[in-house]
Amino acid sequence: xxxxxxxxxxxxxxxxxxxxxxxxxxxxxxxxxxxxxxxxxxxxxxxxxxxxxxxxxxxxxxxxxxxxxxxxxxxxxxxxxxxxxxxxxxxxxxxxxxxxxxxxxxxxxxxxxxxxxxxxxxxxxxxxxxxxxxxxxxxxxxxxxxxxxxxxxxxxxxxxxxxxxxxxxxxxxxxxxxxxxxxxxxxxxxxxxxxxxxxxxxxxxxxxxxxxxxxxxxxxxxxxxxxxxxxxxxxxxxxxxxxxxxxxxxxxxxxxxxxxxxxxxxxxxxxxxxxxxxxxxxxxxxxxxxxxxxxxxxxxxxxxxxxxxxxxxxxxxxxxxxxxxxxxxxxxxxxxxxxxxxxxxxxxxxxxxxxxxxxxxxxxxxxxxxxxxxxxxxxxxxxxxxxxxxxxxxxxxxxxxxxxxxxxxxxxxxxxxxxxxxxxxxxxxxxxxxxxxxxxxxxxxxxxxxxxxxxxxxxxxxxxxxxxxxxxxxxxxxxxxxxxxxxxxxxxxxxxxxxxxxxxxx
Numbered sequence: 268x269x270x271x272x273x274x275x276x277x278x279x280x281x282x283x284x285x286x287x288x289x290x291x292x293x294x295x296x297x298x299x300x301x302x303x304x305x306x307x308x309x310x311x312x313x314x315x316x317x318x319x320x321x322x323x324x325x326x327x328x329x330x331x332x333x334x335x336x337x338x339x340x341x342x343x344x345x346x347x348x349x350x351x352x353x354x355x356x357x358x359x360x361x362x363x364x365x366x367x368x369x370x371x372x373x374x375x376x377x378x379x380x381x382x383x384x385x386x387x388x389x390x391x392x393x394x395x396x397x398x399x400x401x402x403x404x405x406x407x408x409x410x411x412x413x414x415x416x417x418x419x420x421x422x423x424x425x426x427x428x429x430x431x432x433x434x435x436x437x438x439x440x441x442x443x444x445x446x447x448x449x450x451x452x453x454x455x456x457x458x459x460x461x462x463x464x465x466x467x468x469x470x471x472x473x474x475x476x477x478x479x480x481x482x483x484x485x486x487x488x489x490x491x492x493x494x495x496x497x498x499x500x501x502x503x504x505x506x507x508x509x510x511x512x513x514x515x516x517x518x519x520x521x522x523x524x525x526x527x528x529x530x531x532x533x534x535x536x537x538x539x540x541x542x543x544x545x546x547x548x549x550x551x552x553x554x555x556x557x558x559x560x561x562x563x564x565x566x567x568x569x570x571x572x573x574x575x576x577x578x579x580x581x582x583x584x585x586x587x588x589x590x591x592x593x594x595x596x597x598x599x600x601x602x603x604x605x606x607x608x609x610x611x612x613x614x615x616x617x618x619x620x621x622x623x624x625x626x627x628x629x630x631x632x633x634x635x636x637x638x639x640x641x642x643x644x645x646x647x648x649x650x651x652x653x654x655x656x657x658x659x660x661x662x663x664x665x666x667x668x669x670x671x672x673x674x675x676x677x678x679x680x681x682x683x684x685x686x687x688x689x690x691x692x693x694x695x696x697x698x699x700x701x702x703x704x705x706x707x708x709x710x711x712x713x714x715x716x717x718x719x720x721x722x723x724x725x726x727x728x729x730x731x732x733x734x735x736x737x738x739x740x741x742x743x744x745x746x747x748x749x750x751x752x753x754x755x756x757x758x759x760x761x762x763x764x765x766x767x768x769x770x771x772x773x
Contacts (some may be wrong), residue, residue, distance in 0.1 A: 272377050272724045273370060274693060275437055275700030277347075277403040286395035287351050289379055290329035292320040297333035302361050304434070304483050305333075308368040315376045315731050329353045331371060333364055343439070344404030347371065349396055362439075362484045369435050370401065376731040384727050406667055409642060409674025410699040411440035411488065412692050416452025417499065418444075418649075419683035419748035420466030420763060427479055428743050429685060431734045434483035436696035441480055442547065442676050444490045445536070448498035448516030449751025449767040453489075455535045458528075459503045464764040473539040481541060488545045488593070489536055493529055493575055494519055495553025499766040504528060508771055509556030513598075517771065521566050522558030526574060533582040543589045545612070548575055551595035569602035576607055593642060596633070608639045612673060616644025618680070620657040620714075627665055634669030641672050647691045649681030649749050654688030656695045656721075657714060660707065663698040675699045682749045686737040690718075693725045 271280070293316075295309055306323070309331065313321040320327070329352065336357035339345065345358040345367035354374075356367035377384075378396045412433050414421050421429075430441060445453045446460075454461035454469045461467040468476070477487045492500075498517040501508040507528065509520025519525045537546065550572070557566050576592050583590035594601055596615040603611050615629040633641045643666055645659035659677060666672040677695040679688060697704055707717050729735045741747075747754045751767030762768045 271374070271397060271399075272727060273373050274724065274728065275405075275697040276704035277370065277401045278406075278701050279400075279402040281400045282397065283348075283350070283400050284398035286397055287349070289394035289396055290319070290327070290353075292325075292327035293329050293331060293353070294321070294325035294327035295323045295331045295333075298323070298364070302364060305361070305365045305368045308365070308372055308435075311733075312372045312376055316379045319379065331356070333357075333367075335359065339363060341404035343437075345370075345401075346403070347374075347399075347401040349374070349399050351398075365434070365484055366403070366437050369437060370403070372435070373728070373731075377727070380731060383730070405437065405700045406702055407663070407672070407674035407699050409440055409676075410438045410696065411442045411642075411674060411676040412438050412695075413442035413444055413490075413646065413676050413678040413680075414685075415444045415447070415678075415680050415682070416450070416468070417447025417492065417496070418449045418681045418750050420450075420464075420745065421452070421683055422466065422743060422745065423468065423472050423476060425683075425685075425740075425743040425745075426476055428734055428740065430476075430480045430483050430485050432689075432692065432732075433696075434485055435732060435734070436692060437700050438677070438692070438696050439484055440486045440488050440674075440676075442488045442490060442678075444492075444680075446492050446499050447496045448512065450764055451499040451766065453536060455532065457535065458531060460500055460532060463502070463766055464499075466763065470535060470539050473536070477539055477541060486544065487540065488547060489540070490547035490549055490593075491529075491532060491536060492549035494521075494548075494550045494571065496549060496551070498769060498771075499764075500528075500532075501771065502766045502769045505771050507558070509558065510554045513552035513554060518553040518556065520556050520558035520561075521571055522561035522564075524558060526578060529575070530578045530582060533579060534585070537579075537582050537588055537590070538586045540588055540590075542587065545591045545593055546579060547593040547595075547614075548579070549595060550575075550601060551597045567602075569604055572602065572611070573604040573607060576604075576611060595644070596629075600632075603639070612640045612642055614642040614644045614676065616678070617662070618644075618646055618648055618651075618655065618658050618678065620655070622658065623661050626658060626661050630662070630665040630669070634666050634672055636670055638669075638671045641666075641669075643672060643675040644678060645675050646678035646695060647680070647688060648678070649684075651691075652687065654691035656691055656698065659691075659695040660698050660702075663702040667702045682747070683744050684747050684749075685744070686740040689729075689735065689737075689740075690722060690725055693728070694721045 451461040454467035647655040
């Protein structure tokens with residue numbers, strides 16, 4: 268286990284003396300009431316410190332002091348000093364102060380409750396706060412977690428709880444995979460898309476989530492599958508199905524009717540977003556086909572990418588949004604028109620330890636100065652029933668030297684079981700912020716040793732951070748769903764929506 272149970276671990280942490288006896292009273296100073304979520308963080312911290320007198324603006328000798336420091340260059344960076352007088356958190360921006368407060372939460376909550384986590388045979392140590400200096404900022408600008416609404420329901424309260432967890436772990440983007448072959452997680456107002464799914468979010472819920480997430484310094488990045496994995500859309504428009512996907516399901520037939528439908532779909536989702544936002548269009552694991560009558564019109568996969576970019580930019584302009592297009596790199600790469608290569612973010616992916624040699628090669632292929640912008644597709648899938656992060660570790664460490672890598676997405680494909688796979692986000696957040704920690708040792712048991720240490724640390728964190736309580740997560744989640752079907756009795760194997768049973772070839 269790391270020297271201190273902090274996640275993500277700071278870039279620079281120096282012990283600066285003997286531990287300080289835990290204070291009996293704490294006052295907070297220098298924090299503007301308008302920084303609502305940072306104030307909320309400290310209120311929540313104090314609920315984890317029973318018997319401690321805590322207030323805002325009081326006279327306690329031990330203080331948590333927030334200071335504005337214009338010399339801190341990184342917009343999400345902060346410094347934290349701990350000594351006998353308390354904690355001093357300095358930052359240039361509200362985001363920096365918010366992230367400093369998350370570190371303070373973990374530091375003080377664990378110090379105040381360390382006696383609860385002693386190992387077998389250990390005696391309880393007196394409560395004490397480490398004396399230290401932290402200088403911290405993230406390595407990657409975009410630190411994202413993906414919820415797969417295209418294969419499992421995620422209620423609005425569940426997504427809001429997820430936002431709070433991500434923000435505490437200093438992840439700053441929630442990627443919503445809105446549609447897939449099994450389900451559509453967004454219910455349109457002027458199209459039938461999503462109307463069959465009783466759990467789909469409507470525009471009002473998406474707007475609410477976007478605003479809520481922003482208050483926690485989290486952006487919402489919707490993914491609207493626009494070529495493959497569109498079974499749940501062609502359920503309503505079977506004439507637009509060109510062929511199956513690479514692994515079944517459906518791919519659109521390409522032609523003017525498909526482009527017209529996609530523009531109408533984007534027109535429903537884009538207005539819900541912030542004025543500056545990114546939109547992912549998928550384009551992975553599809554098979555090429557054009558619609559009848561479109562055979563001689565010059566359609567190619569590369570032209571399709573350009574056409575979709577043009578449509579998305581037009582929709583963004585219509586609604587006053589400045590948008591950036593993201594797409595998956597797919598197995599063999601994704602052809603992008605030369606004039607758009609610096610304007611479209613391409614995302615290679617890999618989720619399993621056995622794929623690490625391929626991940627290393629993908630980083631070499633896509634990473635480097637002067638190359639187009641790249642996001643890394645890491646995380647885990649429903650196949651990893653206890654979550655995973657080894658592929659994330661390799662992505663983040665291998666790509667750390669490449670300036671064109673914008674960040675990493677911790678995908679959770681195929682399931683809404685966040686509690687059971689939380690280590691994907693917890694350990695993944697550490698690598699996304701500071702790729703060198705936690706370090707993986709050498710030897711045949713290195714991975715198991717790291718996994719046990721991180722899992723133990725995460726469980727302690729869950730005790731001290733109630734938003735991550737597995738029971739609370741599961742209560743917001745409702746029934747567990749995998750690949751569009753309820754997993755457990757009494758509804759085991761029942762489809763969440765008829766799109767999961769749809770067979771256009773029957």
